[in-house]
Amino acid sequence: MCGIVGVFGHSPVSQVIYDSLSMLQHRGQDAAGIVTNYQGRFYLEKGEGLITDVFNKSNMARLLGNVGVGHVRYPTAGCSSVAEAQPFYVNSPYGVVFAHNGNLTNVAEIVGGLFETDMRHLNTRSDSEVMLNVFAHALSRRGAVKPNEFDVFAAVEEVHRRCKGGYAVITMIAGVGMVAFRDLHGIRPLVFGTRDTGKFKDMPSATEYMIASESVALQVGGFELHHDLEPGEVIFIDMEGEVHRHVSLLAHEKAPCLFEYVYLARPDSVLDGVSVYEARINMGTKLAAKIKREWAHVPIDVVVPIPSTSRIAAQEIATRLNLPYRDALVRNRYVGRTFIMPGQALRKQSIRRKLNPIPNAFRGKNVMLVDDSIVRGTTIKEIIAMVREQGAAKVYVCSAAPPVRFPNVYGIDMPARSELIATGKDVQQLAKEIGADELIFQDLDDLKAAITEAAPGLTHFDTSVFDGIYVTGDITEEYLNLLERQRNDTAKQTEDVASHISRNLAAHI
Structure with missing residues (x-):
């Protein structure tokens, strides 16, 4: 999961x-x-950490030019190191810069x-570098001295x-233009997206372009x-600012990742015509209907979201069930998203620093906690324990997404x-595992309907994370077993230790 941005402008774009x-x-x-x-x-400027850690007034001043590409990375593969920070670059042919999500x-x-x-030579274990070299080759x-749109396409x-899999790419070719x-x-x-420079003072009217992971x-x-780019669509903006579009004949019917709407995307984004905010309202509506059907026996005093992704669905559930809604878990906004922190120990350590309960909202209450999804279970276990420590009588949990059972x-x-x-x-075993008195999940058909209605x-x-059906059709049991060995938390921790030792050695050479 990464965020990418490309801007083709008529004034400095850094x-x-x-x-x-x-925003990404x-x-x-x-x-x-x-x-x-x-x-x-x-x-180029890149480094480890948040954008506020990487960029400052001095290095931003060195980013000259009216065309540029940006990237924020979470490593789904490889180690956490500056060597795998993007964008990547190869000098042949022409000079190509590459930013990849997927x-x-x-x-x-x-x-x-x-x-x-x-x-061609690879310098990292990143699949993004592999893809860059496929494109460059x-x-x-x-063999064009200066490629045109047909060469790019x-x-x-x-x-x-x-290349098989899921990917969104923005690339720059020196002296040629921007490709996405x-x-x-x-x-x-x-x-x-586009904007007219005429809206700015003292600038003539001209069109500038941006390509990005989300509309925000x-x-x-x-x-x-x-x-939104269609499946298999390529956009090429040449150095004169002319936009060329092409859609591959190999393209399939659009099948965006359902988890984008559940968790990954910001609520103020619109993806593939879907308002994420509206989709999450719909998720709450459908989950409330299921709770009415299946939890008539459950006495609920208060609805509490696990901030912040589940807040919209939780508000809708409380409204539909005519129950009090309380933001009783206060989020420390200076702690990152625990889902995307590498390593189970780091995720667990961060949960209590990230969320703090308001005791009076829980004491003696039958509390229904609403989460967007339950993946590893680390967060929800800690939160349930925290809520019980505040004196909750019962703790019920509902998830706006179905159980995540597949990689x-x-x-x-x-x-x-x-x-x-x-x-x-099964659900009963899961409830016992996380320490909940009752547990309910959104049905997959209802989740899909929540998006389609928007x-x-x-x-x-x-x-695929819910039903194990992979749209690319190339995922085997052997592949999943190999992936598990390569990318589980133990493997990542080993890579992180090796990366840390390597950086320390380099610092002393």
């Missing part, structure tokens, strides 16, 4: 990119980077070809043929949403089945 990345910080807190282009040269599912088969046939094979078409494209199923989000990144800079392979950090608390358990034309989704 501040615009920074502001847009600030929820998508990645491990590293950040910005690359700009000025007079054919790239200017995950490739056939990296192993691509890598061999890159070494043996394409004769495809572009070089065209052909290069992206080769990426689609060779989306995977053949539209799993990972990507939006395109457009809004902060005054860009208007034009459209995600398209760019969300839930790859290991052994770390998903719902694996191999955008009637959107009917297909990637629902």
Whole structure:
């Protein structure tokens, strides 16, 4: 899960990119980077941490140019290190900068070809670098002194043929322009927006463009949403500012990731025509109806959301059930999202620093906690224990999403089945495991309907984390077992230790 931004402007863009990345910080807190282009040269700043850690007045001043790309990273693969911070860069052909959100599912088969046939070098274990080299090699094979839109479209078409999985990409080619494209199923989000410079004082009227992971990144800079890229769509903006579009003949019906609407995206975003805010209201409406049907025997005194993603659904549930709603778990906004923190120990340690209960809201009450989803179970276990410590009589839990029982392979950090608390358990077993008196989940059909009702034309989704059906059709049991060995928390902790030792050694050389 990452956030990407690309801006093609007529004035310096570094501040615009920074502001847009600030609206996408929820998508990645491990590293950040910005690359700009000025007079054919790239200017790069990137590092580990939040954008406020990476960028300052001094290095922002060095980011010259009217065209640029930005990235915030959470590592779903590889270690947490500055070497894997994006955007990535290769100097051949032309000079290419690359920012990627998602995950490739056939990296192993691509890598061999890159070494043996394409004769390209990889410097990290990031699938983003693999994809960059596939694109760069495809572009070089065209042999153009200066590529045109047909060269770019052909290069992206080769990426689609060779790379499987979920991906959204923004890339810059020195002296050529900016390119953005989306995977053949539209799993990972990507939006395109425009703004007229004539709205600014002392500037002539001209059109500027932004491409980003979510629509909120457009809004902060005054860009208007034009459209979401279609599955397999590529947009090429040449150096004269002309926009060229193409949709691959290999494209499938759009099937965006359902988890974007449940948790990943901001509520003020619009993705594939769906207002995330409206979709979460619908989730609350449908879950309230299920609670009425199945929990008539459950005496509920108060509805409390687990902030902040579940707040919208919880408010709707309280309204529909005519129950008091209380924001009784106060969030410390200076602690990051625990879901995307690498390592189970770090997630658990951060929960009580992140949330603090208001005792009077819980003492002697039958409390219904509303969560957006239950993935590893670490957060909900700690919160239930915390609520009981405040004197709650009963603790009921409802989830706005179905049980997460299967790994995600398209760019969300839930790859290991052994770390998903719902694996191999029914609802009663899960309730006992997390310490809840009662537990209820949203039905998958209701969750899909909540999205479709917000955008009637959107009917297909990637629902793999809930039902194990992978839309790309290439995921085998062998692949999932390999993924679990490579990407569980134990493996990541080993990588992080190795990365830490490497950085310390480098500092003393």
